Structure formats: C-alpha cells, structure tokens
Amino acid sequence: MTESNYWRENLRIISLLLATWFIVSFGFGILLSDFLDQFKFGGFKLGFWFAQQGSIFFFVILIFVYVHLLNKLDDKYKKNKQ
Amino acid sequence: MSTQLLTYLFVGITFALYIGIAFWSKAKDTGDFYVAGKGVHPVANGMATAADWMSAASFISIAGIIAFSGRDGSVYLMGWTGGYVLLALLLAPYLRKFGKYTVPEFIGTRYYSDVARIVAVLCLIFISFTYIAGQMRGVGIVFSRFLEVDINLGVIIGMVIVFFYAVMGGMKGITYTQVAQYCVLIFAYLVPAIFISILVTGNPVPQLGFGDTVVGGSEYLLDKLDRITTELGFVPYTENTKSTLDVFCITAALMFGTAGLPHVIVRFFTVPKVRDARKSVGYALVFIALLFTTAPAVGAFARVNLTDSLQDTKYVEAPEWFKNWEQIGLVAWQDKNNDGAIQYSVGNAFEGVKINFSDEIGVHGERVVSNEQNLSNKNELYIDRDIMVLANPEIASLPGWVFALVAAGALAAALSTAAGLLLVISSSISHDLMKKTFRPNISEKQELLYARMAATAAVIIAGYFGINPPGFVAQVVALAFGLAASTIFPALLMGIFYKAANKEGVIAGMLAGLTITLSYIVYFKFYAPDLNNASHWFLGISPEGFGVIGMLANLLIIITATKYFPKPPSEVYKMIDEIRQP
Numbered sequence: 201m202t203e204s205n206y207w208r209e210n211l212r213i214i215s216l217l218l219a220t221w222f223i224v225s226f227g228f229g230i231l232l233s234d235f236l237d238q239f240k241f242g243g244f245k246l247g248f249w250f251a252q253q254g255s256i257f258f259f260v261i262l263i264f265v266y267v268h269l270l271n272k273l274d275d276k277y278k279k280n281k282q
Numbered sequence: 283m284s285t286q287l288l289t290y291l292f293v294g295i296t297f298a299l300y301i302g303i304a305f306w307s308k309a310k311d312t313g314d315f316y317v318a319g320k321g322v323h324p325v326a327n328g329m330a331t332a333a334d335w336m337s338a339a340s341f342i343s344i345a346g347i348i349a350f351s352g353r354d355g356s357v358y359l360m361g362w363t364g365g366y367v368l369l370a371l372l373l374a375p376y377l378r379k380f381g382k383y384t385v386p387e388f389i390g391t392r393y394y395s396d397v398a399r400i401v402a403v404l405c406l407i408f409i410s411f412t413y414i415a416g417q418m419r420g421v422g423i424v425f426s427r428f429l430e431v432d433i434n435l436g437v438i439i440g441m442v443i444v445f446f447y448a449v450m451g452g453m454k455g456i457t458y459t460q461v462a463q464y465c466v467l468i469f470a471y472l473v474p475a476i477f478i479s480i481l482v483t484g485n486p487v488p489q490l491g492f493g494d495t496v497v498g499g500s501e502y503l504l505d506k507l508d509r510i511t512t513e514l515g516f517v518p519y520t521e522n523t524k525s526t527l528d529v530f531c532i533t534a535a536l537m538f539g540t541a542g543l544p545h546v547i548v549r550f551f552t553v554p555k556v557r558d559a560r561k562s563v564g565y566a567l568v569f570i571a572l573l574f575t576t577a578p579a580v581g582a583f584a585r586v587n588l589t590d591s592l593q594d595t596k597y598v599e600a601p602e603w604f605k606n607w608e609q610i611g612l613v614a615w616q617d618k619n620n621d622g623a624i625q626y627s628v629g630n631a632f633e634g635v636k637i638n639f640s641d642e643i644g645v646h647g648e649r650v651v652s653n654e655q656n657l658s659n660k661n662e663l664y665i666d667r668d669i670m671v672l673a674n675p676e677i678a679s680l681p682g683w684v685f686a687l688v689a690a691g692a693l694a695a696a697l698s699t700a701a702g703l704l705l706v707i708s709s710s711i712s713h714d715l716m717k718k719t720f721r722p723n724i725s726e727k728q729e730l731l732y733a734r735m736a737a738t739a740a741v742i743i744a745g746y747f748g749i750n751p752p753g754f755v756a757q758v759v760a761l762a763f764g765l766a767a768s769t770i771f772p773a774l775l776m777g778i779f780y781k782a783a784n785k786e787g788v789i790a791g792m793l794a795g796l797t798i799t800l801s802y803i804v805y806f807k808f809y810a811p812d813l814n815n816a817s818h819w820f821l822g823i824s825p826e827g828f829g830v831i832g833m834l835a836n837l838l839i840i841i842t843a844t845k846y847f848p849k850p851p852s853e854v855y856k857m858i859d860e861i862r863q864p
Contacts, residue, residue, distance in 0.1 A: 226530060231530070255364065263564040274864055
C-alpha cells in the first residue's frame with residue numbers, strides 16, 4: 201500500500217509545518233509576545249517584531265519548505281506524471 | 283508638468299494597458315472564462331493572486347490603521363498573510379487536482395448534494411458582494427481626490443474599465459490585467475516608502491529602517507514612537523491594548539477567512555499542474571509580503587512625521603497638505619485652548635462619529651466644524667486614518683510624480699480585486715446555479731453567454747453600491763471574513779481530510795456557522811452598537827473574531843453527524859483518494 205504511505209508521510213509534513221506556523225504567529229506573535237519583548241535586536245522588541253514582521257517572513261519560508269518536501273515526496277513515490 | 287497632469291497621464295496609461303490586455307486575451311470558451319484554460323504560469327498566477335487579494339483597503343488603509351493603533355494592528359498583518367500557509371498546505375493542491383471550475387462545484391460533488399452546492403453559492407455571493415462594494419467606493423474616492431472628478435463619475439469610469447476586461451476576458455483577461463496591476467501597485471507602494479525610509483532613518487530598506495535609528499540621533503525609531511505616544515497620553519506604540527484571547531481570535535478568523543475566500547481559492551485552479559498550485563501559493567505570499575512587511579514601517583514613519591510636523595505648530599504655519607485634506611474634509615482642527623496651535627493627544631476631538639463642517643471660516647483660517655467639541659480631553663485634531671498612505675508623499679514633500687504614481691497604484695489595487703470578485707460571482711451563477719442545477723441542458727456557448735450576462739449584472743450592482751454605499755462597508759468586511767471562516771473553509775477542509783464527512787453534516791454545519799457568525803455580528807454592529815464593547819462580548823471576543831466560534835461549531839457538527847447519518851457513497855471515497863494523489 202504505497203498510496204497510504206504517501207498520504208501518511210504527507211500528513212506528517214503538514215502537521216510539522218502547521219505546528220511551526222502556529223508557534224511563530226500565535227505563539228511568538230501573540231501568546232508569548234509580551235515575554236519575548238524583553239529581548240531586543242536593533243530597534244525591535246522581539247515579540248513586537250514577530251507580530252508585525254517576523255511571522256510573515258516565516259510564513260513565506262514555510263510554504264517553500266513545504267513545496268520542496270512535497271516535490272521530494274512525489275519523486276520518491278513517482279507521482280510526478282502530470 | 284503639474285501634478286494634476288501627471289496623475290491624468292499615469293492613470294490614463296495604466297487604463298489603456300488594462301484595456302489592451304483585455305482585447306489580447308479574450309476568452310473563447312468556458313474553460314478560458316472560468317479558469318484561464320488552466321495555462322497560467324505559477325509566477326504570473328502568484329502576482330495575479332497578490333493583486334486579487336490586496337484590495338483598496340490593503341493599499342490605502344493598512345498602514346494608516348497601524349499608524350494609529352500601533353501594536354494592536356498586528357492582527358491584520360498576521361491575519362491577512364498567515365492564511366496563505368493554510369491555503370498551500372491544506373487546500374490549494376487538492377482543489378487543483380479536483381480540476382473543475384468553482385468552489386461550490388467542489389462542495390456539491392464532494393458532498394453529493396445540490397443543497398450543499400446551493401448553500402455554498404449563497405455564502406459565496408454574500409461574501410463577494412460585501413467586498414466589492416468597498417472596492418468600487420475606493421475607486422470613487424481616489425478619483426475625487428486625485429483627479430478632482432465627482433465620486434459617482436469615478437465609480438462609473440471604474441465600472442466601464444472592469445466591464446471591459448472581466449466580461450470579455452473572463453478569468454483569462456483578469457489574470458493578465460492583474461499581473462500588470464500588481465506591478466503598478468507594488469511599485470507605487472514601495473517608491474514612496476523607500477523615500478520616506480531614507481528621510482526618517484537614512485536606511486533605504488523600509489523593513490530595516492523600521493528597526494533603525496532616526497536620522498540625526500541615536501534613538502531607535504520605535505523607541506522614539508513609544509516616547510512621543512506616551513508623552514501625548516496614548517498607550518505606548520509597541521504595546522497591546524486588546525485582550526490576548528481577542529487578539530488570538532481576530533487573527534485566527536482573518537487567517538481561516540483568507541483561506542476560505544472563493545476569489546482567492548479559484549486563482550489556484552488556473553495553473554497547469556498540482557505542483558504549480560503549491561509553488562504558486564508561495565509566490566503569491568512573497569508578492570503579498572512585499573507590501574505587508576512594508577506597511578508597518580510606513581505606518582511607523584507616518585506616525586512620527588505626522589506628530590513632528592503638526593504638534594504645537596501654529597495653524598497658520600501648518601503644512602500645505604494639511605490644508606488640502608482639510609478642504610476634502612478628512613482632517614479637521616478646532617482650537618480648544620485658544621493658543622492658535624495644533625495639539626494632538628488621546629481621545630476624540632469632537633462628539634459624534636461623522637465630522638460635519640459648517641461654511642464658516644474660523645479666526646485662524648480653519649474650517650469650522652459644527653460637531654460639539656469634546657471637552658473631556660485636550661485633543662484638537664481629527665484625522666481620517668485612510669489618508670495616511672495617500673498623504674504620505676505630501677507629508678514627506680516628495681515630487682509630484684510620486685503622488686501620481688500612488689493614485690495609479692490605489693486604482694490598480696481596487697480594480698484588480700473588484701474584477702476577481704466579479705468573476706467568482708458570475709461563474710457561481712452561470713456554472714453552479716444554471717448549468718449544474720436549473721438548466722443542465724444548456725450548451726457551452728449558452729453557458730458562456732450566461733456567465734457574461736451574470737458578470738454584467740454584477741458590475742452594475744457593484745457600481746450601484748459604490749455610488750450609494752451602505753453606511754456600513756467597513757463593518758461588513760468583518761462579516762465577509764467571519765463567514766468565509768465559518769462556512770466555506772471547514773467544508774473544504776473536512777471534504778479533503780475527513781472521508782466520513784457526509785452531506786447532512788456539512789449542510790447543517792455551514793448553516794450553523796452562517797447563523798452563529800451572522801447573528802453575533804449583526805447584533806453588535808447593527809442592532810445594539812452601544813453594547814459593542816468587551817464587557818458585553820461572549821468571552822470577550824469581538825465581532826471581528828467571532829468567525830472562529832462559528833468555525834468550531836461547524837467542525838463539531840460535521841464530526842458529530844458522521845455518527846448519526848449514513849456514510850458518503852463509495853464514489854466519493856474514490857474521488858477523495860483521487861484528489862489526494864498529485
């Protein structure tokens with residue numbers, strides 16, 4: 201049953217990336233942001249930076265990581281016919 | 283050349299470009315009209331999605347909202363970008379694999395039910411019309427400020443342009459005009475931002491200037507902002523005022539709502555392959571992030587510039603731009619302490635929501651406001667936050683062509699979004715209602731004709747709302763996101779990831795999501811606006827964030843229904859297996 205293995209691996213990738221998505225936005229940008237504000241880099245308080253800029257950079261990276269991992273997964277299971 | 287002439291020139295050139303593209307990319311069949319023949323390159327689709335997504339509100343309002351609300355504005359930054367991660371990981375590739383034309387079509391097929399499809403069409407039409415009224419209004423405002431034509435005439439010009447490329451070109455025409463519009467709007471956003479970043483911080487990259495020190499000092503921009511906002515009696519710029527739960531819910535509602543917006547989802551039906559759909563969401567977010575990471579910087583620069591140039595300045599010596607916008611009625615000043623100077627601080631300067639001017643001129647030459655002064659605070663200044671992006675080039679004394687560019691950019695943002703919305707409205711009517719439900723025997727040619735007729739009707743209705751805006755455009759945007767999050771997103775998500783989800787569950791779930799979200803928002807926004815504050819809200823969740831509760835109810839119903847109603851037929855299981863393979 202290579203089909204269901206493919207799907208299981210896909211789900212694992214999605215869960216991992218969504219967990220990161222949650223941590224950088226809801227975690228660092230909202231729930232933990234007041235705590236993170238005690239750290240500063242440049243003129244940014246860290247929590248503020250995640251809330252207004254950092255999370256967006258991570259969103260972009262996450263999607264491209266997903267594209268890369270899924271393309272690899274497709275090749276592994278030879279699903280690049282179309 | 284005068285700024286006025288330059289503005290006509292820039293707007294004229296961009297409009298000619300859009301119409302030219304419309305002629306070049308005329309739709310020949312329904313495949314062209316609905317999904318651009320599935321032949322759009324992922325990068326081009328990314329740009330088109332970005333233009334589709336970023337509306338007049340994103341272009342004009344976001345930086346202003348952030349300038350005036352500081353840290354609290356973060357919900358919009360995260361909320362309107364984070365949804366793309368959900369789209370890429372959970373929806374776009376699978377819906378592209380499904381390979382049909384519309385979002386209701388997927389829901390109808392996956393849940394083997396005409397009722398489910400019609401409920402989805404209803405949600406879609408409601409969400410899309412809410413949005414489009416605001417776009418047409420945006421077109422009207424830009425025309426009246428920059429080209430000094432009547433707002434209504436501006437709306438009609440906008441309607442004619444959109445008619446050309448949306449009705450003739452369908453998705454194909456829209457896609458390529460959106461690519462052009464993205465280029466115009468991002469250029470128009472970045473140029474003034476870069477200039478202002480250099481002026482304020484000496485750093486040419488706004489995203490970095492945001493965290494840099496101000497020119498001629500060693501104080502960081504954000505520290506300076508915290509200092510001046512505190513001095514004027516505001517909450518420091520980089521601190522929260524909303525409750526954490528509310529911030530959490532608003533951000534989530536905007537994210538899930540973004541992922542459930544039909545006009546965004548269908549963009550990923552237009553690329554050739556599943557792989558392209560994934561990649562294309564990534565490109566779209568890159569193009570969107572370019573504006574969304576610039577916006578908070580622009581907001582911060584604007585707040586500093588505004589305070590520096592106005593605070594304690596005598597009205598007679600106030601800068602030119604201040605008086606220009608006062609003429610339009612979007613800023614107002616009234617001397618409370620009789621010192622002839624402008625004092626800006628916390629609180630509303632005037633009683634009432636809308637500012638009304640009398641015809642009189644005050645002792646300093648200012649326009650007299652007929653609203654009662656609010657004497658419980660010392661604030662003498664009213665500023666409409668929507669002017670920040672438009673006024674920025676003037677506040678920073680940039681050359682006239684930058685000003686003209688911003689006008690063309692704002693129009694590009696409004697028109698591109700309006701066109702995308704018109705398309706999903708017309709295709710859901712011609713395809714989901716006519717072809718799939720009421721008139722299954724019509725030929726492809728007739729279906730295309732219906733699609734064009736529906737698009738024409740939608741343009742006219744949108745124009746009507748643009749000219750006679752419902753007084754609540756701003757409020758209903760919350761509604762559009764809340765509804766998308768509580769109806770369409772859960773139906774799609776469960777349709778792909780939960781095979782046992784059945785039609786009974788999804789119909790009840792969508793209706794429950796719709797009812798819960800709609801009644802909460804209508805209650806607080808329209809029925810009892812006096813009670814619209816945290817002490818009356820359910821768990822302190824504001825109407826903007828309540829779509830999340832509707833979404834949870836929807837999901838819960840879909841899951842519960844699998845225990846009480848029959849499983850989906852075996853074809854549906856087969857179809858789900860099919861779309862799970864790239």
